[in-house]
Amino acid sequence: MIGWKDIPPGMVILEAGSAMKIKTGSWRAAYRPKWIEENCIHCLLCWLYCPDNSVKVKDGKRGEFDYDYCKGCGICAVECPGKKGNKAIVMEEEVK
Amino acid sequence: MTKVVAVTGNEAVANAFRQIEPDVCAAYPITPQTELMQRFASFVSNGQVKTELILVESEHSALSACVGAAAAGGRVATATSSQGLALMWEILFIAAGFRLPIVMPVVNRALSAPINIHCDHSDAMGARDSGWIQLWSENAQEAYDNTIQAFRIAEDMDIRLPVMVCYDGFIISHSIERIEYLDDETVKSFVGDYKPLFPLLDVDNPKSFGPLILTDLYHEVRKAHSETYKKVPQVVLRVAEEFEKISGRKYGFFEAYRLEDAEIGIVILNSAAGTTKDVIDEYRQRGVKVGLLKPRLFRPFPYEEIGNALKHLKALCVLDRADAFGGSYGPLYLDIAASLCNYSQKPLLINRIYGLGGRDYMPEQAAKVIEELMEIAKTGKVGSLKEYIGVRE
Numbered sequence: 083m084i085g086w087k088d089i090p091p092g093m094v095i096l097e098a099g100s101a102m103k104i105k106t107g108s109w110r111a112a113y114r115p116k117w118i119e120e121n122c123i124h125c126l127l128c129w130l131y132c133p134d135n136s137v138k139v140k141d142g143k144r145g146e147f148d149y150d151y152c153k154g155c156g157i158c159a160v161e162c163p164g165k166k167g168n169k170a171i172v173m174e175e176e177v178k
Numbered sequence: 179m180t181k182v183v184a185v186t187g188n189e190a191v192a193n194a195f196r197q198i199e200p201d202v203c204a205a206y207p208i209t210p211q212t213e214l215m216q217r218f219a220s221f222v223s224n225g226q227v228k229t230e231l232i233l234v235e236s237e238h239s240a241l242s243a244c245v246g247a248a249a250a251g252g253r254v255a256t257a258t259s260s261q262g263l264a265l266m267w268e269i270l271f272i273a274a275g276f277r278l279p280i281v282m283p284v285v286n287r288a289l290s291a292p293i294n295i296h297c298d299h300s301d302a303m304g305a306r307d308s309g310w311i312q313l314w315s316e317n318a319q320e321a322y323d324n325t326i327q328a329f330r331i332a333e334d335m336d337i338r339l340p341v342m343v344c345y346d347g348f349i350i351s352h353s354i355e356r357i358e359y360l361d362d363e364t365v366k367s368f369v370g371d372y373k374p375l376f377p378l379l380d381v382d383n384p385k386s387f388g389p390l391i392l393t394d395l396y397h398e399v400r401k402a403h404s405e406t407y408k409k410v411p412q413v414v415l416r417v418a419e420e421f422e423k424i425s426g427r428k429y430g431f432f433e434a435y436r437l438e439d440a441e442i443g444i445v446i447l448n449s450a451a452g453t454t455k456d457v458i459d460e461y462r463q464r465g466v467k468v469g470l471l472k473p474r475l476f477r478p479f480p481y482e483e484i485g486n487a488l489k490h491l492k493a494l495c496v497l498d499r500a501d502a503f504g505g506s507y508g509p510l511y512l513d514i515a516a517s518l519c520n521y522s523q524k525p526l527l528i529n530r531i532y533g534l535g536g537r538d539y540m541p542e543q544a545a546k547v548i549e550e551l552m553e554i555a556k557t558g559k560v561g562s563l564k565e566y567i568g569v570r571e
């Protein structure tokens with residue numbers, strides 16, 4: 083841990099993407115999102131709305147969840163339009 | 179080249195803003211600050227400045243917009259009074275914590291309840307520990323001069339802190355006085371081009387403001403913040419020295435008036451210092467050794483220098499234009515007492531509360547205080563430590 087002399091003015095974080103160091107997946111409690119690939123239209127709304135780094139995108143396509151960062155907030159499941167009324171993200175009970 | 183004009187305090191400060199031309203100004207009107215921002219808004223709409231003026235729906239929003247603009251990398255100013263400053267409360271600490279060099283004239287006005295639009299210092303005193311530097315001004319000239327210096331102090335790379343420039347509502351903000359304007363070029367080159375530190379709009383160097391910092395680092399962050407204020411006095415003096423070169427007017431941490439050989443003294447802020455100096459002159463003519471100290475840099479408070487300037491006195495009255503409710507003493511009194519507490523030889527102290535809600539401070543009040551101090555110096559006895567003066571029974 084750094085001492086007080088090493089804190090930059092205004093606590094500004096100068097390292098881009100340093101949030102990746104904090105694995106917020108440990109905050110997840112009761113529920114985790116599940117991706118149902120066949121219902122996914124790859125609109126990437128889940129990626130846009132996710133408050134952390136848990137929706138992975140590769141070559142413009144929606145990829146798997148990275149549960150190291152997923153807090154289980156459920157925003158992605160609410161926002162997901164899915165295909166023909168079938169959600170591509172559902173919240174499931176966390177497996178302990 | 180200076181120009182002598184007859185203007186109100188608000189007009190003088192608006193003119194300083196015009197000369198400095200901040201990148202962004204977000205403000206909400208409140209008496210007695212309104213005239214300042216109204217005049218500055220005219221400069222904007224007349225095309226005399228290119229400042230982005232953001233008219234917001236509250237002071238909370240005004241200061242929030244200023245925080246955003248300053249973090250983005252702009253030179254930023256706003257202004258307020260009384261309830262407006264109270265509504266900014268939450269954001270005051272954020273502006274200081276982020277080390278954003280925002281400049282804000284505070285046109286001192288009483289706080290509600292009861293609602294009152296006139297001068298006292300309870301607004302700025304309530305914000306004194308928010309981390310903003312505070313410069314206090316006796317008259318329109320000092321308000322103008324302090325505003326210009328405030329940008330240089332705030333933006334100094336050693337500190338980067340927001341600054342309030344305090345001057346008395348109506349008494350100074352709305353009274354016309356003779357003042358000397360510096361010419362535009364002189365002010366512009368004194369203030370210089372704005373140099374941002376960590377601007378968010380520098381997108382090639384991404385950065386984040388406002389992290390969550392918990393038990394593992396918050397204590398260290400606050401220590402680092404506290405240490406920053408130790409560098410402020412030197413910056414204030416350096417800027418004052420340079421300002422003297424362009425204006426011929428001398429500024430420091432405080433003004434000492436006939437204090438060196440004095441036996442009794444008064445400490446007082448802002449416009450009432452002028453009245454007090456007149457009464458001191460009358461008593462000096464009668465051979466009474468009385469002097470005055472008028473703080474200018476109130477935050478951070480120059481405890482050592484002020485303690486040194488006052489410790490030789492026999493009796494001292496601190497006149498507060500703000501009360502501290504809950505049975506405490508006036509805020510200025512507490513700092514003066516703290517500045518003297520470790521000297522073995524020090525004056526007996528009293529605290530008198532005057533002029534709340536714009537109540538006139540009359541020469542007779544100063545005279546009464548001096549008479550009381552003469553008695554305390556003679557007898558060594560303090561009757562009552564804290565009292566209101568100029569109050570009807």
Ligand code: SF4
Binds near residue numbers: 134
């Ligand atoms: S549950 Fe919340 S944190 Fe997890 S992927 Fe969805 S939006 Fe992101």
Ligand code: SF4
Binds near residue numbers: 123124127
């Ligand atoms: S919001 Fe739903 S449909 Fe859109 S990419 Fe994400 S999972 Fe697929």
